[in-house]
Amino acid sequence: MRAPDALTPAELARVEERARAALWLGALRPQSDAEMGISGHNNVQIVGGGEGVARPHVDSAKICDYAAVLYLHPAPPTPHCGTSFYRLKLPSGELGGNVCPPEYDSISQIPGMKHMDLTMWEEELEVPYVFNRLLVYKSDIVHSATAYFGWGHELASKRMAVVFFWKLAR
Known part of the structure; x- marks a missing residue:
């Protein structure tokens, strides 16, 4: 489930300032509806354990340069x-790259990658889910939610996070 306008304008301004300061960035421009006809910026995502799996991806270069996630569940059953x-993961077993080449907007555009086998990816780093943690990263780095939780119908039992997408203002 997704819902727009998760944070108030004042809360959103604080998040954007923290993101800029942490990465030593200039002005950021939030992704908007006008770009590609979609918007995920400042949307809350609520996903239960039976509704999602880890799916490595990058966020489209057309809509953002940086992305962030703010974890909102106060007591997740696991930090994982x-x-x-x-x-x-290369056929030889060695590890390859972790970013989408700049000539592509997403991994699925790379020849041979449209229908990826999830076993092609090796987890390199896990950032644990901690309430109110803001994680900001370059959008071309391959990432995914580590796992989901909450098996009932109650929304409050599920993984809850706000996602953000920014372009560098030029």
């Missing part, structure tokens, strides 16, 4: 449900 970052 945050965000993981991945490397491509």
Whole structure:
């Protein structure tokens, strides 16, 4: 489930200031509806354990340069449900890259990658889910929610996070 306008304008301004300061960035421009006809910026995502699986991806270069996630569940049943970052596992067993080449907007555009086998990816780093943690990263780094939780119908029992997408203002 997704819902827009998760944070108030004042809360959103604080998040954007923290993101800029943490990464030594200039002005950020939030992704908007006008771009590609979609918007996920400042949307809350609520996903239960039976509704989602880890799915390595990058966020489209057309809509953002940086992304962030703010974890909102105050008491997750495990910290192993945050965000993981991945490397491509080569046929030789060695690890390959962890970013989408700049000539592509997403991994699925790379020849041979449209229908990826999830075993092609090796988790390199897991950032644990901690209430109120803001994780900011370059959007071209391969990442995914580590895992989901909450098996009932109650929304409050599920993994809850606000997602943000920004372009560098030029």
